[in-house]
Amino acid sequence: MLFMQCLFVYSFAQFSVSGVVTNESGEELVGANLVLSGTYKGTSTDVGGAYKFENVKAGNYTLRVSYMGYEAQRVNLNVTKNVVKNVVLVPLDILAEEVIVSATRAGAKTPVAVTDLSREDIEAQSAGQDIPYLLGLSPSVVTSSEAGTGIGYSALRIRGTDPTRINVTVNGIPLNDSESQGAFWVNMPDFASSVDNVQIQRGVGTSTNGAAAFGATINFQTETFNGEPYAEVQSLVGSFGTNKNSVKAGTGLIDGKFTVDARYSKLNSDGYVDYAFVDHESYFISVAYYTEKSIIKANIISGNQHTGISWWGNPNPEEDRRYNPAGEYTDEFGNKRYYKDQTDNYFQDHYQVFYSSQLNPFTNINLGLHYTDGEGYYEQYKEDESYADYGLENVVIGDQTLEQTDLIRRKWLDNDFYGATFSLNYNRNNLNASLGGAWNKYDGDHFGRIIWMRNAGNTEKGHEWYFNVGEKTDFNVFGKLNCQLTKQLNVYGDLQYRRINYEMRGQDDDLLALDQTHEYDFFNPKMGLFYELAQNQEAYFSFGIGHREPTRTIFKEAKGDPSSTPRSESLYDYELGYKYSSTKAAFGVNLYYMYYHDQLVPTGEKNNVGSSIMTNVDKSYRAGVEFVGGVKVLPNLNWDFNFTLSSNKIKDYIEYATYYDAEGVASEGSKYLGTTNIAYSPETMGSSILAYEPAKILKFSLITKYVGKQYFDNTSSEDRKIDAYFVNNLRGDLTLKESFFSKINLFVQVNNLLDEEYSNNGYGGNWYQEGVEKTWAYYYPQAGINFMTGLTLTF
Structure with missing residues (x-):
């Protein structure tokens, strides 16, 4: 009986693990990261x-200890009493690659909401x-897919903000298109296979x-x-004719200095939506030269996508969920036909070169050069197009004058994006500081060509009916400072200056001058405070200001009318957070208030390439609370989850709409609606992963x-809304280690397990007919129950 009581007391005893982390010279390392494996505990x-x-x-x-520039250590601990374990870290033989992105990332004690x-x-x-779906379980993230499968045209929103408002960088180099300001994942097939890590900051974040x-x-x-040579072969197959095959390989460290890593991928899918097929290929090559105090590295990221257009959505998903109106036309006999080459085609190559050098044990400098070459077009069949709209004379056949014709056209984009980035980083004792910035130049040609006409007259094939140029220069410089004032308090400051020059010249597709x-x-x-309330409790507060220029599409909509030129936007972002961690659980809560002046919000309508038409509103805000948690329910059962509750409002909103009288005469009118909800901003969202491991090899x-x-x-x-949806996926992973393979992974994933009929995106608008409001709307239905299975062999 006494033995059982002792065993009971022992099993519920609580101890501490503490110590000091130093380098070989005995100098204390401030801000070293420590994680106690098998728990939710982490600290610095x-x-x-x-x-x-x-x-x-x-x-x-197992205690995992890491610090930039030093070899990470794993220390095994048997905790039966209070443990004191000092750790001495050894400098790396080569410079750590984390220095390349350190200036643009948040550290462990930076007071921002981060994943x-x-x-x-x-x-x-x-x-x-695609990438949006890989990030889709992160807090406040909503994903969408035009093909209904998460492959092809896919996008994400964070806190309700659209992709043009989300800054995306790859190794610190901008990825967003300079003119649209969006990131087009369709142009980067299987990019995730070459990604080592990702950081998502919500709100204004750091510069x-x-x-x-x-x-x-x-x-x-x-x-x-x-450091070691490797090879990996992966093959995935799934519903709707989906298959992905890729091969990766790396040389490991050659002669103590060189590495080469490479990947090739091929991806095909018919898509859930009719004609929303995917035919993609990509490759990645990285060559690096390492010394103890420097890195020279070159990357090539190449993508080639051929995708069936599915921009327009579905006006009647309740009748046919897979219907796609893009490419539909009526022939001369009145038969409904579909033009199968209604496609988007784009080729994009990213070239990156980096040089990083450790000037002394506390200071490093990073330089990056980049060039992106992009070229492509989308092809459309158009019925009954007016010759005059293409700058052409009417065609005369005998005694008949034709004013319209069917035609096939291509709209082209040929662009170059290049520039340089730099950062100088200092980290010693209680001070971490960075000075960084970039200069980037974009030069894009936009033009349209007719490749076929039913009645061409004297028009040559390839007739170019418009041509315009967009040039944009973007320069920024920033300085960041993290200072550990006391054992508990860290202060943060961040200043950025950004200058943009954007010029458009030439004729738009409607033959109007685009000169702007x-x-x-x-x-x-930005500024903030980070405070350690207790060993397992942290709190932070930050305030940041951001400004943003309008996109090319918004400027285009206002051409010829200077009074409607869009204004730049301003954002004032307040963040307040708290984190708690214990052996079996971790929780975090973040409150945010984002106040906008002149925010550009979507009207609900689309232009002729599927981009949202936007308008400035004077005052608006997003306020919410984000809750993130993880619980070790049982030794082999973990539950990770997050949810967001928010309020997203426009103040004093005025609706502008078209009014038709009984005779069908149109006029423009307005209506004061007061406080309304910002489009595409759900008040509630959340995700959960319940993971069960009956054995080490099975999850x-x-x-x-x-x-x-x-x-x-x-x-x-x-x-005019997208209904709420609740979707469940079930996944099984089997991981084996054999003598010939270092790892074999087999997974099976069943998506939309309960066969939910839902749409995750839509658009539309309204008009008034004799005083009665009417609505038009298009939706993007998602696939019902479907599966994906894959096998990965690692050598």
Whole structure:
């Protein structure tokens, strides 16, 4: 009986693990990261290099310790009493690649809402879908797919903000298109297979390069140092004719200095939506030269996509969920036909070169050069087009004058994007500082050509009916400072200056002059506090200001009418957060208030290439609370989850609409609606992963996503909304290690397990007929129950 009582007391005993982290010279390492494996506990060293884990249950653990520029250590601990374990880190023989992205990322004590995903996290969620779906379980993220499968045209929103407001960088180099300010994942097939880690910052975040962060920042780092040679073959197959095949290989470290990593991928899918096929291929090559104090690295990221157009959505999903109106036409006999070459085609190559050097043990400098070559077109069959709209004379056949004809046209984009980035980083004792910036230039040619006409007259094939040029220069410089004032308090300051010059010249596709020049000077300050309340409790507060220029599409809509030229936007972002961690659980809560002046919001309508038509509103805001948690329910059962509750409002909104009288005469009218909901901003969203591991080689995951209703215009009309949806996926992973293969992974994932009929995007608008409001709307239905399975062999 006494033995059982002792055993009971022992099993519930709580101990501490503490110590100091130093280098070989005995110098304390401030800000070293420590994680106690098998728990939700993580911490960093204070101004004296000390760390402490409290309330640790008896058992065996692995303490993982890391610090930039030093070899990471794993220390095995048998905790049966209070443990004091000092750790001495050894400098790396080569410079760590983390320095390349350190200036544009948030550190462990930077007071912003942040999510970090490792390669293991990405692989655990990878099921052949595009980047937005790999990030879709992160807090406040909503994904959409035009093809209905998450492959092809896919996008994400964070806190309701659209992709043009999300800053995306790859190794610190801007990825957003300079003119549209969006990131087009369709142009980067299987990019995730070459990503080592990702950081997502919500809100204004810390200063970075490229487009303004008006809702979030996503920072990718591609393949990092692989010291050992490896090879990997992966093959995935799934519903709707989906298959992906890829091969990866790396040389490991050659002669102690060189590495080469490469990947090739081929992806095909018929898509859930009719004619929304995908025919993609891509490759990635990275060559690096390492020394103890420097890195020279070159990357090539290449994508070639051929995709069936599915921009227009579905006006009647309740009748035929797979219907796609793009490419539909009527022949001369009145028969409905479909033009199968209604496609989007784009080729894009990214070239990156980096040089990083450690000037002394506390200072490093990073330089990056980049060039992106993009070229492509989308092809359309158009019925009954007026010759005059293409600058052509009417065609005379005998005594008949033709004013219209059927034709096939291609709209081209041929662009170059190039520039340089730099950063100078200092990290010693209680001070971490960065000075960084970038200069980037975009030069894009936009033109349209007719490749076929039913009645061409004297018009030559390839007739070019418009040509215009967009040139944009973007320069920014920033300074960041993190200072550990006391053992508990860290202060953060961040100042950025950004200058933009944007010029459009030439004739648009409607034959109107597009000549415009716009210049902006933005100052974006941020500041914050990070406070360690206790060993396992942290709190932070930050305030940041961001500014953003309008996109090309918004400028185009206002051409010829100077009074309607869009205004730049301003954002004032307040963030307040709290984190708690213990052996069996971790929780975090973040409150945010994002106040906008002159925010550009979607009207709910689309232009002729599927982009949202936007309008300025004087005052608007997004306020919410984000809750993130993880619980070790049982030793082999983990539950990770997050949910967001928010209010997203426009103040004093005025609706502008077309009014038709009884005779069908149109006039423009307005209506004051007061406070309304911002389009595409659900008030409730959340995700969950319930993972069960019956054995070390086997794991089952129930993956759940809920998104509340979204209005797709700003009137808060129940007739123009995307219904709430609740989707579950079930995944099984089997991982084996054999003598010939270092790892074999087989996964099976069943998507939309309950066969939910839902749409995750839509658009539309309204008009008034004799005083009665009418609605038009298009939706993007998603696939019902479907599957994906894959096999990965690693040598």
